[in-house]
Amino acid sequence: xxxxxxxxxxxxxxxxxxxxxxxxxxxxxxxxxxxxxxxxxxxxxxxxxxxxxxxxxxxxxxxxxxxxxxxxxxxxxxxxxxxxxxxxxxxxxxxxxxxxxxxxxxxxxxxxxxxxxxxxxxxxxxxxxxxxxxxxxxxxxxxxxxxxxxxxxxxxxxxxxxxxxxxxxxxxxxxxxxxxxxxxxxxxxxxxxxxxxxxxxxxxxxxxxxxxxxxxxxxxxxxxxxxxxxxxxxxxxxxxxxxxxxxxxxxxxxxxxxxxxxxxx
Numbered sequence: 001x002x003x004x005x006x007x008x009x010x011x012x013x014x015x016x017x018x019x020x021x022x023x024x025x026x027x028x029x030x031x032x033x034x035x036x037x038x039x040x041x042x043x044x045x046x047x048x049x050x051x052x053x054x055x056x057x058x059x060x061x062x063x064x065x066x067x068x069x070x071x072x073x074x075x076x077x078x079x080x081x082x083x084x085x086x087x088x089x090x091x092x093x094x095x096x097x098x099x100x101x102x103x104x105x106x107x108x109x110x111x112x113x114x115x116x117x118x119x120x121x122x123x124x125x126x127x128x129x130x131x132x133x134x135x136x137x138x139x140x141x142x143x144x145x146x147x148x149x150x151x152x153x154x155x156x157x158x159x160x161x162x163x164x165x166x167x168x169x170x171x172x173x174x175x176x177x178x179x180x181x182x183x184x185x186x187x188x189x190x191x192x193x194x195x196x197x198x199x200x201x202x203x204x205x206x207x208x209x210x211x212x213x214x215x216x217x218x219x220x221x222x223x224x225x226x227x228x229x230x231x232x233x234x235x236x237x238x239x240x241x242x243x244x245x246x247x248x249x250x251x252x253x254x255x256x257x258x259x260x261x262x263x264x265x
Contacts, residue, residue, distance in 0.1 A: 003034065008043035012050055018160050019134060020045060026160060028067060028107035031099050047160070048104075061168040064127075066106025066161045070118070073105055080171040085121055085193065088177040092188045092208075093117035106161045109143060114150040114238070115188040115208040119143065123213035124193035124205040125170040134158035140165075144205075144213040150238070173197045176259035179208075180251050182243055189243040190252050194259035196221065202263065204256050209248035210236040221264050228253045 012018050020026070023042030027033060033044075047067055054068035055076055062080065064073060074090040077083065090100065092115075093108070108118035109129070121127070122143040129146050132138050134157075143164060146153050155161070173195040181189050190209035196202050202218045204227065214234045222230070231253040237245040 003038055003041060003044075005037075005039055006041055006044055009046065010043070011046045015132065015136070018045065018047075018132065020158055028104040028110075029069065029102040030107075031103040032107065032111050047106075052163070058165070060165070061171055062166045064105050064122075064164045064166065066104060066109075066163055068105045069101055070103050070105060070108070071100040073118075074100065080168075082125060082171045082173055082175045082195070085124065085175050085177060088179075089117045089121035089124075089191070089193075091117075092120060092179045092191055105164065109146070109164070110153060110155065110161055112147045112149070112151055112153045114211055115191070116147075117188075117191075119147055119213060120188075120191045120193065120205070120207040122164050122166070123147075123207060123215060124175070124195065124203075125166045126203075127164045127166050129164050130162045131155065132160045132162050138162070144215050147212050150211045169197075170195065170203075173203075174263055176262045178255035178259060180255070187242055190248050190255065192252050192255035192259060194256065194263055196263035202260075204231070204259070206231065206234060206252050206256075209238075209243075209252045210234060211238050212236060221260065224257050224260065227256050227260055231256050 024045050025041045027044040027046045052065035052067055054065050054072045056063040070090050074087045105118045108116050127143040128140050129143050148154055176194040178192045179188050188208040191207045194204045200220045202221045204216045206214045216230050237249045239245045
């Protein structure tokens with residue numbers, strides 16, 4: 001779609017270039033930005049020209065640049081035990097391979113749709129976002145907290161998502177994944193991911209079925225009754241044309257138990 005109100009474009013090279021003038025918008029992959037009219041936008045500031053490495057192994061885990069494409073992440077092979085989740089979550093995105101090669105991890109998180117595939121991934125692996133503030137400072141916040149609702153985040157005007165850090169503790173865990181949609185090529189109605197650690201800890205996340213990511217943590221693998229009760233008690237199961245709240249609640253509970261059994265085995 002042509003953005004008829006946009007009259008200026010800037011390629012950002014330094015952090016100072018990310019200071020936005022009135023009407024300017026940050027441009028990542030642009031797959032959502034160009035999908036509908038942006039009548040309040042008069043200029044674009046391209047984030048992809050900042051030159052950030054897409055993926056970096058660090059002493060504490062894996063750093064994913066906000067400008068990393070979904071295709072790059074899905075293809076990544078770094079030897080982490082939880083790596084199968086990268087392609088599994090990418091496949092939960094309602095998008096063609098063309099979109100995969102342009103859409104960015106940061107853009108998917110900042111758009112914050114309930115069914116955002118990268119939100120599912122980063123919440124499930126305890127991803128922590130590094131956010132640059134307009135005054136030159138920065139702060140860190142879990143992705144599960146950054147996303148506050150379906151299409152809403154805690155980001156304030158002028159703030160820019162720089163990267164997401166996935167900790168080694170989560171990346172070395174055994175994982176299980178389930179996803180469902182009412183239509184074969186439809187948007188995810190529920191995405192449930194489980195994590196089992198060698199020390200007995202277990203983590204379960206529910207996304208797409210709830211308005212924001214929900215994370216359940218256990219010191220040991222929960223029994224079937226406890227897990228079902230906890231899943232069904234989660235807030236924010238919602239109804240829309242792609243599924244009812246009751247259906248989302250029930251399939252999430254079923255998926256969580258399937259993952260529990262898979263990980264326990």
